[in-house]
Amino acid sequence: MMQARGSVQSLPIIDIAELGSDDPAARRRVAARVGTACREVGFFLITGHGVAPALVADTFAASAAFFAQPAEFKAAMAIGRLGSNRGYVGPGVEALDENGGPDRKEAFNLIWTDGRDRPANVWPELPGFRAVVQRYFDALLEVGRRLHRAFAIDLRLDEQFFRDKLDRPQATLRLLHYPAAPANAPPGQLGAGTHTDYGNVTLLATDGVAGLQVRRRDGTWVDAPAPAGAFICNIGDCLMRWTNDIYVSTPHRVLEPAAERYSIAMFVDPNPEAIVSAIPSCVTEGEPPRHAPVSARAYLEQRFASTYRPRPA
Numbered sequence: 001m002m003q004a005r006g007s008v009q010s011l012p013i014i015d016i017a018e019l020g021s022d023d024p025a026a027r028r029r030v031a032a033r034v035g036t037a038c039r040e041v042g043f044f045l046i047t048g049h050g051v052a053p054a055l056v057a058d059t060f061a062a063s064a065a066f067f068a069q070p071a072e073f074k075a076a077m078a079i080g081r082l083g084s085n086r087g088y089v090g091p092g093v094e095a096l097d098e099n100g101g102p103d104r105k106e107a108f109n110l111i112w113t114d115g116r117d118r119p120a121n122v123w124p125e126l127p128g129f130r131a132v133v134q135r136y137f138d139a140l141l142e143v144g145r146r147l148h149r150a151f152a153i154d155l156r157l158d159e160q161f162f163r164d165k166l167d168r169p170q171a172t173l174r175l176l177h178y179p180a181a182p183a184n185a186p187p188g189q190l191g192a193g194t195h196t197d198y199g200n201v202t203l204l205a206t207d208g209v210a211g212l213q214v215r216r217r218d219g220t221w222v223d224a225p226a227p228a229g230a231f232i233c234n235i236g237d238c239l240m241r242w243t244n245d246i247y248v249s250t251p252h253r254v255l256e257p258a259a260e261r262y263s264i265a266m267f268v269d270p271n272p273e274a275i276v277s278a279i280p281s282c283v284t285e286g287e288p289p290r291h292a293p294v295s296a297r298a299y300l301e302q303r304f305a306s307t308y309r310p311r312p313a
Contacts, residue, residue: 011225012037017048019146028153035154038235042248043214045230049143056205059136062129063175063262066108077122084119085172085304086111097193104256105178105191110137112171137173140203144268147201156281170269170300178211181256192254197236198303199269204232209261215251238299241291244282272297
C-alpha cells in the first residue's frame, strides 16, 4: 500500500555527519530520517556535510563575478552554442514550467566530465574562477554520493547499491542569478517557473534572499528556509521513478526576488547507462512497477528537451 503523503510545514534539518561513521546503527539512524523526509516531503535541509563555509563563500563570489560581466562575454559561452547542457543560459532562454512563460533568471552550467566521452567544460577567463568552482563541484558531488548511501540503507538495499551508478554521473552544477524584480513587475512574476527536478537529488545553496517556494500537498505554497551553513536538498523525478513513486519529487518555484538573488544548485544524477527501474523493496503485490525501465541518459535527455526555448516541434 502506498504511504500517505505528508504536507510541507517546515523542512526537516538532518545532520548527516554519521553517514561516515563506522557504526552501522548510527548510519541507519541518519538514513531513517532522510528516508522519512523523502517519503513525506521530498525536501529537507542537511548539516554536517563537511563542506567548508569559506569554499561556499568563495564560490558565490566567483558566481557574482561571472554574472557581472558584459552580455557579450557571457553570450560567447551560450548553451545554444556549446550544447551538452554546458555554458551560459540567458534570461528567457529556459522555461522550467512547460505551460508557463520563460524564466527571468540567468545561469551558468558546468557538467561532470573525465575528458573521455563527454565534451569539456568551457571556463570563463576570470581570475581564480575555475579552481574555486571545480573544488565546489567535487565537494558537492561527494556529498550527493554520501546521501545515496542513506537512500540505499533506507530502501533496504546494499549500502553501495548506487556506487557504480554514480561513478560517471550526469552531474551538473548551476550558478544562478535572479535579478531584482522591477518596480512595475506584476505580482507573482516568476524567476523560475513551477517544476520538479529531473534527476536523483539536488543540493542547493542560497545567499539568504527569499524566493524559493515549495508546494504543499494541498496546493498552497510555502517559503523554503535557508539557514546559514545548510544545503537544501530535494528529490528529483528520476529517483522518484526508481523508488516506484515512494520518494516524492515535489513541485517548487522561485519568485522574482525583491533584491538581487544568487543560488548554486548541484544536480547529482546517475550514469548515462544506469537503468532506472523499480527497486525491489518498493514493489509489492498491491503496488507493481508504475514505470517501464529506462536508461538515465534517455530519461534526462527527454526532460531537457522540453526545458529550453525555442522548443523542438
